[in-house]
Amino acid sequence: MSTGFRLPQGGLIDRNSQYRFSFDGRALTGHAGDSLASALLANGIQFVARSFKYHRPRGIMGAGLEEANALVTLGDGARSLPNAVASTEELHDGLSAHAQHCWPSLNTDFGAVNQLFSSLLGAGFYYKTFMGPGRGPKSWLFYEHFIRRAAGLGKASREPDPDQYETVNTFCDLLIIGSGPAGLEAARIAAEAGLDVILAERDFELGGALLADTGTIERQPAAQWLASQVDRLSKSVNIRVLKRTTAFGLYDGTVAGLVERRDPAQATTIPWRERFWIVRAKRIIIAAGAMERPLLFAGNDRPGVMLASAVGSYLNRWAVAPGRRVVLATTNDSAYATARDLAIAGLSVTLIDSRDRISEPLHRLANNTGIDLRLGQSVRATLGSRHVRTVDIGPANGQGAVGSRLACDIVAVSGGWSPTQHLLSQRGVKPSWNESLQAFLPGRANEPIDCVGSAAGLWRSDDCARSGRAIAAAAAAALGRKAPVEDIPAPGGWETPIRPVRLASDLNLKKIFVDLQHDVTAADILLANQEGYEAPELLKRYTTLGMAADQGRTSAVPALALLSEMANRSVGEIGTTTFRPPFAPVSIGALAGMERDKHLLPIRRSPLHDVVADSGAHMLETGLWMRPWYYPQNAETVDEAYLREMRQTRDAVGICDVSTLGKIAVQGPDAAEFLDRVYVNGFKAMKAGMARYGVMLREDGIVMDDGTSWRLSETEYFMTTTTGNAAKVMAWLEDLLETRWPELRVSLTSVTDQWAGISVAGPHARNLLAANIGELDFANEAFPFMAVRNGVFNGVPCRLARISFSGELAYEVYIGASHGPALWRALRNTAKELGGCAYGLEALGALRIEKGHVGGPELDGRTTLEDLGLGRMASTKKSFIGDVLRQRPDLRRDDRARLVGLVPVTKGEMFKGGAILAEQGQEDGHGLGWVTSVTESPSLGHWIGLGFIQGGLDKWQGKTVLAADPIRGRSTLVKIVAPHFLDPEGTRLHA
Amino acid sequence: MLRIKCPFCGERDHSEFSYGGDANITYPDLAAPMEAWIEAVYRRANPKGPHRERWQHIDGCRLWLIVERDTLTHEIASVTLAKAALAPLVDGQSS
Amino acid sequence: MPRYSALSLINHAITGNRDWPRAWPNPDPKPSYDVIVVGGGGHGLATAYYLAREFGIRNVAVLEKGYIGSGNAGRNTTIVRSNYMLPGATEFYDFSLQLWNSLSHELNYNVMFSPRGQILLAHSPDALDGAARRGNIMRRHGIAARLLNRQDMQDLVPHLDYRPTARFPIWGGLMQPTAGTARHDAVVWGYARAAAALGVDIIQNCEVTGFLREGGRIVGVETGRGQIRAGKTGIAVAGHTSRLGEMAGLSLPIESHLLQAFVSEPIKPLLDYVIGFGGHGHFYISQSDKGGMVFGGDLDMYNSYAQRGNLPVVRDVAALGVSLMPCLGRVRLLRHWAGVMDMTMDGSHIIDRTPVDGLYLNAGWCYGGFKATPASGWCFAHLLARDEPDKLAAPFSLDRFRRGAMIDEAGVGPIPKLH
Known part of the structure; x- marks a missing residue:
């Protein structure tokens, strides 16, 4: 359709290279240095996409991030990338691109039928319909099915992303974002002043607007000036230059988020696809330039309508003339240079300037290059099917009829420029509207962040360079360095003022596209305003203006101009919307970096991990830990294995890895006092050489954690916590000591990782340990229940306490972590000889249920001491954390749910954790309580469980209730019993 | 990213720290009247603006710090050790 | 209020969409109202709607400091669910879900409630x-x-x-x-339009800067647009509740x-x-x-x-x-x-009278405010109209912390950041 072509010379492309690429299967070629868009245009392909809502044909309109139309899908399979912006995508050999959001093809897209209904599909139409029939949500679900499929743009891969991403944490004195004249000069001055500088450039070439500038800067040809700057940069040791790197967000503490893309030519040598830079800068300079705005006329979305600066870029940077007959429509001076370059390149140029008067030099420029200049005119409409063929022009004041119709294949437009200050807006800095420049200029940040160059509203490259130098010098001074002081130039720089953008005509508002990517038209904005959604944020939300992937980069100001025209208020009074990070879309994979799969929240392993695995353990992930779940023999299932492990433990002996328990050394003269304050029960009176079970409460009187604390000496305790709460308890105790009781002379050390721990339980526990641990008398009198003793294993000291979670004669033995595996192997071998075994988490849980000990499911952060049946543990002789608030009336009520034991009425029946306890016939509501922990009991020969029921044993002992489990289709009659199923007298553990 | 200048370790990302809430709360004696405990545990000034708050450098020196920070701008005015007696451990308190 | 429907869309399309009226008027504040609701988010607007619709109180103003829906109503992830476990919470969110089911019809505004299923x-x-x-x-x-x-x-x-x-x-x-899920902005706009149609004044750009008091009772508010008197004043400004509370001398269990x-x-x-x-x-x-x-x-x-x-x-x-x-x-x-x-402090919300006469509180929505919008509005309207909480709101009282009746689904206690 188009007549685009590559010019025979010029441009920053490597004509010696030839890249093969494809678009929708068509084999094409381009060069190194091309963007996908420039290569497509060079091949005469302009129409590359369909619009979001109306599926209108869309072409390449920009040459950078301002591109709103040319979204394509790159690649196939697991590496396919939807919604890639053709204008910013670097061409590489083998690239394959596809049109997206069209069916069956780009040329024949059935979705285009939506254009026929555009009157029906105006702003917010969906809020007014799709509600019936019926009152429920079913109808919407039906419509939504089709709407979802019609929406979306490209299709994401369903396969796991095969690529790798990295994170770079770094620091610098000055981060400069953008490498146009302002950024380059800022970098030079800052580096010369000795600052550590990072210069980040989104593009794959440095230079910004200079890359397409055929004029001069600082009295040198732009290209020459740029080349010498780049050369100097490469020699400077204190500048890190990051190309292909988008600064997407500024966060607190002048921390910036940047994403660097791999040079596609190095895909085989660089392992990462993208790198996420977290830059902690002392100061930041935003030199991100400005973006050109389109004009508002009917058919302004047609392929062939492009930003004037983009046409200039394709011409000068990529040596591509996207057409032959160019109509260039402008409101300001900036397009004249492009017009000149186009004319010199031999294209036919008609320049439509909406202003009535322009400066003499511009007149001369037009005359000298044979440009057909028409002042006081503007484009009213374009015509054409899949490409612009003609434009209608008429008086710019909107009065009078269309004056003439011009044939053309490119309509280049310039509605003025918007400084790129999105990053500053993210910091909450409000811009201010400058009526004479027709631009939002950056406000002053309270943080050390400055805007320079076009990002600060400077239009001339000399001014940009000077502002870069001046601000960088000020930044250097602020950081204690010397740099030459210069004045900061004033914003602006055009000889003839810009003419504000106005609607070309009131006719055909439905064809005037304000937000190209979301198909928001002037008619939509009018309608939203008419319906009361006049605040810019409401208008944005109601029409979806500026909410597409380009975040309204080119549409925000034209929309505000329209609003101001309707409301007869200045753009400044109306205000603008806040820009959110990221400035440009960022891969979620890049943000995650290496922290994925097993690298996310690294798995913790006990020092015994490898030896328990050797013992045949099946592991289970619990929280952050990997723990032995059960030790199957002969292909046992988990249920078969844990029941056997229980039987062997109760009949002979079992050993269990308990290294994951939190372990804290509590040392100092006030250690006893400290424990007395944090535990509900007393620890002061306990003698050295003894251990005690303790419970600690939160300040609100709810149980926080339980465990044992061993008194090693007058001034030293060894505290254990539950696995899950270890970190929380440690931080809590540190908090208390440092911030609340600084007078207590206590030191805390987490020794969780320093000790390996093994629990040894069962009638042969004593024999097993005696056979392996020396220098210790295991006799009942010498080592009684709850005593703490030191022993020696293979010459290595170890620490033991006679404590029991299972109800058996049991010990916990701790040894230095590196000696744990040897101890485990020894104990396991002896256990085998004694008819015992290793047991895992499942049996550990089941053994404690038989004994009625509370565990994780009971300590759910809502239960009190009394709820757990531990009320009598609370000391009345001292005060402790949580003691006051646990006395609150609703926590003392008799009808609170209290811990009970549960057995099925019919012995063979089972029930499950999570069942609801309710009276028979009570089918709905919260019932009386719930089941927390359940196991089959090999000792008793039936299922048993723990649970909570309102009123507890006092009210329910011996009575029958229903364990209702409708979600698993089960309901079991259970009898309420005391929560001690086995050996309530404790003869086993005292044996 | 908040950058908190730990008096012991230097300036670090706030992700190394754990937030401990309002530092102006004075916790009553363990046996103080119920009302005093309800006040301390449940009521918050929650200011919009300067806020004295507690942070623990949990992935660093583990010391508890008092940070003066603006809850609207996130600007940090000062960082000191919560336990004054530890001050001699550090070169000088940052502010 | 002209009804929205497929037919009305077609009729308006024929006339070039030039006759669509404002969705809600833009009135100046009157000197006094029966009820003022501070906060033009989903909850405040829903409260005004139910006050007018269910409780017959139509002399109501909703005061919003910016534009309606500018707070969390337009910032959430739009999830609607009722998978709560604890007494009080289960019933409250179940009621909310029931209101969601017919909300588009109730408001004649498609809030796009899409019960597509949620999986934990x-x-x-x-x-x-x-x-x-x-x-x-x-x-x-x-x-x-x-x-x-x-x-x-x-x-x-x-x-x-x-x-x-x-x-x-x-x-x-x-x-x-x-x-x-549902479309969050549509909920705001739907309630605004329906409330306005019942006579509620929706006043944007009207920041409350203080309360008017008479003999210990709050009788209205000071605003950027002058004093406005009210029989009762309700606040529904989640995120900024403490600031309004402070103006009334309240110290609240909120961060x-x-x-x-x-x-x-x-x-x-x-x-x-x-x-x-x-x-x-x-x-x-x-x-x-x-x-x-x-x-x-x-x-x-x-x-x-x-x-x-x-x-x-x-x-x-x-x-x-x-x-x-x-x-x-x-x-x-x-x-x-x-x-x-x-x-x-327990991860659950508060709908209650305050210790200050004439001032009512709807606050503390933590993560969960969006899905609660209809029930929150309904219950708050009930409280404002009847001066006592509905049974669905009763568990979410301000004094539950003093009584020890926390509703703590996460089980983490009085540490707000963990809920």
Whole structure:
């Protein structure tokens, strides 16, 4: 359709290279240095996409991030990338691109039928319909099915992303974002002043607007000036230059988020696809330039309508003339240079300037290059099917009829420029509207962040360079360095003022596209305003203006101009919307970096991990830990294995890895006092050489954690916590000591990782340990229940306490972590000889249920001491954390749910954790309580469980209730019993 | 990213720290009247603006710090050790 | 109020859409109202609507400091569910869901309530038991719930990570088939339009700067647009409750924290359900009708009113996202933003009278405010109209902390950042 072509010379492309690429299967070629868009245009392909809502044909309109139309899908399979912006995508050999959001093809897209209904599909139409029939949500679900499929743009891969991403944490004195004249000069001055500088450039070439500038800067040809700057940069040791790197967000503490893309030519040598830079800068300079705005006329979305600066870029940077007959429509001076370059390149140029008067030099420029200049005119409409063929022009004041119709294949437009200050807006800095420049200029940040160059509203490259130098010098001074002081130039720089953008005509508002990517038209904005959604944020939300992937980069100001025209208020009074990070879309994979799969929240392993695995353990992930779940023999299932492990433990002996328990050394003269304050029960009176079970409460009187604390000496305790709460308890105790009781002379050390721990339980526990641990008398009198003793294993000291979670004669033995595996192997071998075994988490849980000990499911952060049946543990002789608030009336009520034991009425029946306890016939509501922990009991020969029921044993002992489990289709009659199923007298553990 | 200048370790990302809430709360004696405990545990000034708050450098020196920070701008005015007696451990308190 | 319908769309299309009236008028404040609701978010507007509609009180103003819906109503991840387990919460959110079901018709505004199903993942056998307890409670309240095993999960949500390398193995999940999403802005606008049609004045750009008092009673408000008197004043300004409370001399069990939300570029349908991660840390994700993946995670974990979040949470959320759904790696984040949450000491909200006569409180919505919007408005309207809480609101009293009757679904106690 188009007549685009590559010019025979010029441009920053490597004509010696030839890249093969494809678009929708068509084999094409381009060069190194091309963007996908420039290569497509060079091949005469302009129409590359369909619009979001109306599926209108869309072409390449920009040459950078301002591109709103040319979204394509790159690649196939697991590496396919939807919604890639053709204008910013670097061409590489083998690239394959596809049109997206069209069916069956780009040329024949059935979705285009939506254009026929555009009157029906105006702003917010969906809020007014799709509600019936019926009152429920079913109808919407039906419509939504089709709407979802019609929406979306490209299709994401369903396969796991095969690529790798990295994170770079770094620091610098000055981060400069953008490498146009302002950024380059800022970098030079800052580096010369000795600052550590990072210069980040989104593009794959440095230079910004200079890359397409055929004029001069600082009295040198732009290209020459740029080349010498780049050369100097490469020699400077204190500048890190990051190309292909988008600064997407500024966060607190002048921390910036940047994403660097791999040079596609190095895909085989660089392992990462993208790198996420977290830059902690002392100061930041935003030199991100400005973006050109389109004009508002009917058919302004047609392929062939492009930003004037983009046409200039394709011409000068990529040596591509996207057409032959160019109509260039402008409101300001900036397009004249492009017009000149186009004319010199031999294209036919008609320049439509909406202003009535322009400066003499511009007149001369037009005359000298044979440009057909028409002042006081503007484009009213374009015509054409899949490409612009003609434009209608008429008086710019909107009065009078269309004056003439011009044939053309490119309509280049310039509605003025918007400084790129999105990053500053993210910091909450409000811009201010400058009526004479027709631009939002950056406000002053309270943080050390400055805007320079076009990002600060400077239009001339000399001014940009000077502002870069001046601000960088000020930044250097602020950081204690010397740099030459210069004045900061004033914003602006055009000889003839810009003419504000106005609607070309009131006719055909439905064809005037304000937000190209979301198909928001002037008619939509009018309608939203008419319906009361006049605040810019409401208008944005109601029409979806500026909410597409380009975040309204080119549409925000034209929309505000329209609003101001309707409301007869200045753009400044109306205000603008806040820009959110990221400035440009960022891969979620890049943000995650290496922290994925097993690298996310690294798995913790006990020092015994490898030896328990050797013992045949099946592991289970619990929280952050990997723990032995059960030790199957002969292909046992988990249920078969844990029941056997229980039987062997109760009949002979079992050993269990308990290294994951939190372990804290509590040392100092006030250690006893400290424990007395944090535990509900007393620890002061306990003698050295003894251990005690303790419970600690939160300040609100709810149980926080339980465990044992061993008194090693007058001034030293060894505290254990539950696995899950270890970190929380440690931080809590540190908090208390440092911030609340600084007078207590206590030191805390987490020794969780320093000790390996093994629990040894069962009638042969004593024999097993005696056979392996020396220098210790295991006799009942010498080592009684709850005593703490030191022993020696293979010459290595170890620490033991006679404590029991299972109800058996049991010990916990701790040894230095590196000696744990040897101890485990020894104990396991002896256990085998004694008819015992290793047991895992499942049996550990089941053994404690038989004994009625509370565990994780009971300590759910809502239960009190009394709820757990531990009320009598609370000391009345001292005060402790949580003691006051646990006395609150609703926590003392008799009808609170209290811990009970549960057995099925019919012995063979089972029930499950999570069942609801309710009276028979009570089918709905919260019932009386719930089941927390359940196991089959090999000792008793039936299922048993723990649970909570309102009123507890006092009210329910011996009575029958229903364990209702409708979600698993089960309901079991259970009898309420005391929560001690086995050996309530404790003869086993005292044996 | 908040950058908190730990008096012991230097300036670090706030992700190394754990937030401990309002530092102006004075916790009553363990046996103080119920009302005093309800006040301390449940009521918050929650200011919009300067806020004295507690942070623990949990992935660093583990010391508890008092940070003066603006809850609207996130600007940090000062960082000191919560336990004054530890001050001699550090070169000088940052502010 | 002209009705919205397919027919009205066609009629207006024929006349070039020139006759669509304002959705709600833009009145100047009157000198006095029966009830003033401070806060033009979803909750405030819903309160005004139900006051007019259910309780016959139409001389009502909603005062909004910016534009309506400018707070958390327009910043949330739009999830609507009622999978609550504790007495009080189950019933309240169930009622809310019932109101959601017919909300579009009730308001004659399509709020796009899409009960597509929400699944809370279980990553261990214990977590499945916990899910069962929740599901059983839901079932016993007539709320649909299904316990899913690993195979069910693979059938329903094939793109999660079921590989052996997955960090958090998926054992199953708890599904609420009647939960889903709604269009957050539409809820605001729908309530505004319907309330205005019943006579409620919606006054934007009207910041409350103080309360008018007479003999210890609050009798109205000072605003940027002058004094406005009121028989009763209700505040529904979640995120900024403490500030209004301070003006009335109240110290509340609330801290303001940031919650970030994230949306990707639009892509063709990838995820048909709302997924909640149940492992270490928070993560939830759904796909909007426009095609954006909408997701979020933990709070930023420090008091803030800044409405902008920081990088650690961005990284954590991205990491959980790609670990849970490995194809997300190449999907690109389009925007992230933050809202200021009223975090309470037990993670549940407050609908109650205050110790100050004439002042009523609707606050403390933590993460959960959006789904509560209809029930919150209804219950607050009841409180304002009858001067006593409805039985659904009664458990969410201000004095529950003094009584020890916390409603703590997370079981983490009086640490607001952890709820």
